[in-house]
Amino acid sequence: MGIKAIIFDMDGVVVDSIPIGDKITRMILKKNGIVVSEKDEPELRKVIGLPGKEVMAHMKKYFGMKKSLEDLVKERRALEPDLIKNELRTVKGFDDFIKLIRKKYKTALASSAVDSWVEKVENKLSIMKNFDIVVTGK
Secondary structure: OOOOEEEEEOEOOOEOOHHHHHHHHHHHHHHOOOOOOHHHHHHHHHOOOOOHHHHHHHHHHHHOOOOOHHHHHHHHHHHHHHHHHHHOOEOOOHHHHHHHHOOOOEEEEEOOOOHHHHHHHHHHHOOHHHOOEEEOOO
16 A cells, blocks of 8 residues: 655654754743753753643752743743744755655644644744645644
């Protein structure tokens, strides 16, 4: 029967968003007086790819942050626009690869991210035209 379609995960496979999420987390920690040491690095790796609210909940608990989760999430969202504008890119090689495989296969984009994040990515990168279907976490 063979392969008829290829499904891509958005964050980390199509879009190089992982470094941005990590940078935002570190910026918030620094802003809140937290110095990340080498022993803290595994905790930051644990949250790679998680939604921002879950990342901040984990950081709040791990570092004993006093600020409310709601305020930490607001800080995170406030940092996103500039980083998206200046640093968000597709993963190296994706643009050429997708053009090549679309000649032969149907394509789908899957993401556990909320629609608002997917919309921000689309507004910056215009990637949806590459997919026959898009499924998000809503």
